[in-house]
Amino acid sequence: MTAYRLKGVAKSVGGKEVLSSVDFEAREGEVTALVGPSGSGKSTLLRILNRLIDPDRGIAEYRGEDLRLWDPLELRREAVLVPQEAVMFPGSVAENVGYAARLHGRAGMDSAAALQAAGLPPSFLDRDAERLSGGERKRVSLARALALAPRTLLLDEPTAGVDPRSAISIEASVMRMRDGGGTVVWVTHDVEQALRVADRIANLKAGRAGPSQPRKDFRWGEAF
Amino acid sequence: MGGGLLSAGLPATWQEGALVLALASMLFFLVVAVSAWRGLRLGKDLSTGFILGGAQLALVSLILMALIEWHARGSLWLPAAALLVVGMAAIGGRRSAQRTPDMPQAFRITTSSIAFGSVLALSVLLLAGALPLRPEFLIPLAGMAFGNSMDICSLTMERITREFRMNRGAVEARLSLGASSAQAMEEVDRMAVRAALIPTIDRMKTLGVIFIPGAMAGLIMAGVEPLVAAQFQLVIFLMIVGGGVMTALAAATLCRGSFFNREHQIEDWV
Ligand SMILES: Nc1ncnc2c1ncn2[C@@H]1O[C@H](COP(=O)(O)OP(=O)(O)OP(=O)(O)O)[C@@H](O)[C@H]1O
Ligand SMILES: [Mg+2]
Numbered sequence: 363m364t365a366y367r368l369k370g371v372a373k374s375v376g377g378k379e380v381l382s383s384v385d386f387e388a389r390e391g392e393v394t395a396l397v398g399p400s401g402s403g404k405s406t407l408l409r410i411l412n413r414l415i416d417p418d419r420g421i422a423e424y425r426g427e428d429l430r431l432w433d434p435l436e437l438r439r440e441a442v443l444v445p446q447e448a449v450m451f452p453g454s455v456a457e458n459v460g461y462a463a464r465l466h467g468r469a470g471m472d473s474a475a476a477l478q479a480a481g482l483p484p485s486f487l488d489r490d491a492e493r494l495s496g497g498e499r500k501r502v503s504l505a506r507a508l509a510l511a512p513r514t515l516l517l518d519e520p521t522a523g524v525d526p527r528s529a530i531s532i533e534a535s536v537m538r539m540r541d542g543g544g545t546v547v548w549v550t551h552d553v554e555q556a557l558r559v560a561d562r563i564a565n566l567k568a569g570r571a572g573p574s575q576p577r578k579d580f581r582w583g584e585a586f
Numbered sequence: 587m588g589g590g591l592l593s594a595g596l597p598a599t600w601q602e603g604a605l606v607l608a609l610a611s612m613l614f615f616l617v618v619a620v621s622a623w624r625g626l627r628l629g630k631d632l633s634t635g636f637i638l639g640g641a642q643l644a645l646v647s648l649i650l651m652a653l654i655e656w657h658a659r660g661s662l663w664l665p666a667a668a669l670l671v672v673g674m675a676a677i678g679g680r681r682s683a684q685r686t687p688d689m690p691q692a693f694r695i696t697t698s699s700i701a702f703g704s705v706l707a708l709s710v711l712l713l714a715g716a717l718p719l720r721p722e723f724l725i726p727l728a729g730m731a732f733g734n735s736m737d738i739c740s741l742t743m744e745r746i747t748r749e750f751r752m753n754r755g756a757v758e759a760r761l762s763l764g765a766s767s768a769q770a771m772e773e774v775d776r777m778a779v780r781a782a783l784i785p786t787i788d789r790m791k792t793l794g795v796i797f798i799p800g801a802m803a804g805l806i807m808a809g810v811e812p813l814v815a816a817q818f819q820l821v822i823f824l825m826i827v828g829g830g831v832m833t834a835l836a837a838a839t840l841c842r843g844s845f846f847n848r849e850h851q852i853e854d855w856v
Contacts, residue, residue, distance in 0.1 A: 414851060434849045436764075442764075462763040465763065465765055506759075507763065
């Protein structure tokens with residue numbers, strides 16, 4: 363089953379055409395890595411996938427239905443984006459991780475479990491979120507999303523600035539989620555990581571992308 | 587009596603008022619002379635301000651006198667007063683909207699917030715019977731309510747835009763977890779509304795310590811017992827604070843319509 367199918371998607375942001383023609387596909391139960399040089403529009407594409415923004419042109423579908431027909435709140439609860447920049451909400455780590463549960467009146471996953479899956483021990487729950495280090499914030503930001511037990515995860519460089527050991531544990535959690543049938547779109551600059559986690563790889567360059575390739579067929583020579 | 591020109595202390599007719607004003611103008615000429623002497627170049631601005639302010643006050647007084655007369659004759663004064671109030675809201679709304687020139691719909695937001703807060707505060711006092719429905723009460727108090735609501739509205743608009751831009755990442759992070767635009771804005775709204783109300787609350791805290799506010803001063807000079815004047819001043823302050831809180835909340839709520847579209851997406855202009 364396809365989770366996402368985009369064809370000829372174009373998007374201008376702030377008067378600049380960021381995406382000019384993007385074809386993109388992500389399948390359910392797979393990790394699709396999204397790679398490409400800085401400024402090629404990867405974050406912009408992820409924001410289209412959870413309807414933080416809508417494309418100007420082209421076809422964009424999630425689970426067989428036009429993205430614009432999805433209620434944005436319902437979609438964002440199901441296809442959760444972990445932004446590139448990990449911004450903490452005021453309060454404790456527990457309050458941060460429990461945010462979505464408070465919002466929607468139900469928890470997909472226990473806060474401690476979500477935190478652990480993101481590579482932090484439960485002892486962090488009482489810490490002041492705004493005083494964490496950069497790498498710790500990244501993991502709390504991921505835990506906030508995991509706590510919703512989403513069907514689809516949109517990850518924007520989730521391990522950038524995170525130590526290798528924690529990065530491996532984050533990778534393992536995401537793979538577990540995928541093995542449970544979850545869909546993952548994973549933006550990364552790290553070739554080794556893409557080779558470890560991705561089932562398929564999509565390449566975005568200068569606002570253009572063709573269909574994603576199976577990992578073994580992907581030609582790295584021209585990717586960046 | 588202690589040296590005053592008039593037996594009753596306050597001028598009783600406009601002729602007496604003109605005499606008092608003419609005498610007090612000495613101070614104006616003194617200031618203009620000093621400004622010229624010290625090269626402050628304030629003379630022109632001072633004169634314009636004095637004449638413009640005087641003309642505006644005269645106009646309001648004439649309107650008020652007409653309304654008071656209509657009321658005394660038992661004719662319909664309320665529609666005219668209502669028109670005046672709408673005018674106040676529009677003027678206040680325009681000035682307030684100038685603080686955020688790039689926000690779409692700013693004038694509509696400020697005007698309706700100012701009108702909502704002020705009218706609500708006035709209505710509560712009227713309905714509670716704390717104020718009589720008479721032009722000599724309604725127009726001056728409406729002026730105070732609208733003036734203060736305008737200031738608070740300006741602060742709210744300026745602050746909410748600044749906080750939004752500064753906390754855009756947090757707002758987006760909340761949206762990304764399925765928060766509605768209202769939920770995503772809770773923190774920003776709270777900060778903007780609180781910041782907008784701090785000057786008013788500070789003023790209330792220092793009431794009587796540094797200054798005797800205008801209404802109380804006026805009542806005392808008109809012969810009202812100071813304790814009664816103080817009580818009435820508090821009524822006025824309740825109106826100002828109540829109207830201000832409602833104005834700020836309304837403005838914050840209405841701004842959401844300019845920050846976001848119906849799909850809970852952030853608009854391009856922000
Ligand atoms: N609000 C905006 N206004 C103007 N330009 C923007 C805006 N948002 C993004 N851009 C531009 O769009 C381009 C793509 O940005 P985007 O963040 O999608 O890139 P990216 O591939 O995620 O880059 P990186 O790998 O550095 O995170 C960049 O050139 C960026 O400057
Ligand atoms: Mg990016």
